């Protein structure tokens with residue numbers, strides 16, 4: 001697949017996966033499922049490996065990367081800063097990218113789309129350029145916070161204009177590095193961003209988090225793990241402090257795990273429709289927060305089995321309401337909220353105040369759309385309370401949020417007449433979603 005522009009990438013997906021702009025009538029489940037769904041690669045791992053590979057000392061191979069809007073935007077951003085990224089020839093296997101690092105160059109204009117990983121991870125890389133780099137993104141991206149990253153770069157001597165998108169960064173070819181103190185309670189990505197580029201700073205970097213508890217800690221553990229994979233020394237022995245030694249980043253040859261958060265709607269489907277869904281290749285050890293699904297779905301009444309073959313979730317005819325703190329895996333909130341609307345008892349989701357700054361204010365969006373379908377959802381300061389209520393069909397608005405599409409699809413399995421607004425939104429991390437969803441239901 002050509003990688004030159006995400007328009008090309010998504011254009012191919014349009015042609016082959018029937019993904020078009022516009023609304024989508026959510027299919028209902030015709031009966032119990034018996035499906036295996038091969039979920040594409042992890043967004044979080046793909047974009048971390050891309051950044052490290054672009055900063056490494058030699059050529060890297062990324063096998064089975066995610067090809068979606070967020071990862072193609074990352075490819076385009078790193079290319080704009082000089083890296084060479086191409087589809088690997090056949091002898092590397094079926095589906096891989098080659099990343100040839102080059103000195104980081106300025107004079108670039110970077111489109112972040114709505115990708116948190118691009119808007120937070122790339123500025124610390126661009127700080128190494130000798131020249132100006134401008135960043136902007138979708139209208140919604142201008143509302144997503146990034147000041148802690150920008151201020152940390154300023155504290156390290158980098159000249160940056162703007163606190164949120166659009167921002168302009170004037171690099172002078174190197175970053176001094178040292179200790180920065182930030183409040184990352186708004187997003188774990190602020191910490192990950194500074195750590196990923198930090199080994200290339202003259203003195204390395206020490207990031208100290210000061211503030212309310214950090215969300216999404218598994219994502220920081222993932223950052224530490226991929227840095228260690230690339231030979232970087234990371235000291236995370238003290239809570240809320242990470243020390244990265246200055247080092248050459250080693251080239252990588254990595255196989256990217258399936259995206260476990262994107263597996264959520266498919267596993268949830270087995271609970272709604274009955275029968276079972278297997279996700280092959282579910283890793284036995286992983287830093288992906290989506291691995292929490294094993295415990296969460298078990299608590300909600302599913303039978304969950306992990307074998308060498310993958311993870312299988314079977315519906316039991318029962319969906320139980322739960323009281324759940326999702327701060328470790330907040331990106332699961334929309335799909336868990338959707339399941340909760342179909343549960344027999346109330347659900348209280350807690351610990352996710354910061355998802356008001358995800359792709360959209362997810363707490364407001366979920367409560368509004370669930371209630372428009374006749375549901376009973378209430379926002380709390382840091383989550384949602386969802387009580388059982390009979391739902392009816394209608395338009396489910398998606399707010400440019402891929403996970404709102406996934407949530408709507410789960411509800412639509414059980415509720416006739418659910419229409420999902422702008423299905424193409426799901427291309428942020430999973431352009432194949434409608435095709436895989438339809439195939440899964442065909443396997444009933």
Ligand SMILES: O=C(O)C1=C[C@@H](OP(=O)(O)O)[C@@H](O)[C@H](O)C1
Pocket residue numbers: 043044045116117186187188189192215216219330331
């Ligand atoms: O670093 C990452 O890849 C991510 C970190 C998390 O962000 P927050 O800490 O902002 O929740 C997660 O929700 C997001 O989907 C991906």
Ligand SMILES: C=C(OP(=O)(O)O)C(=O)O
Pocket residue numbers: 114115116117331358359403429
């Ligand atoms: C919060 C998410 O994305 P981002 O990486 O843009 O923050 C998400 O995928 O749920």
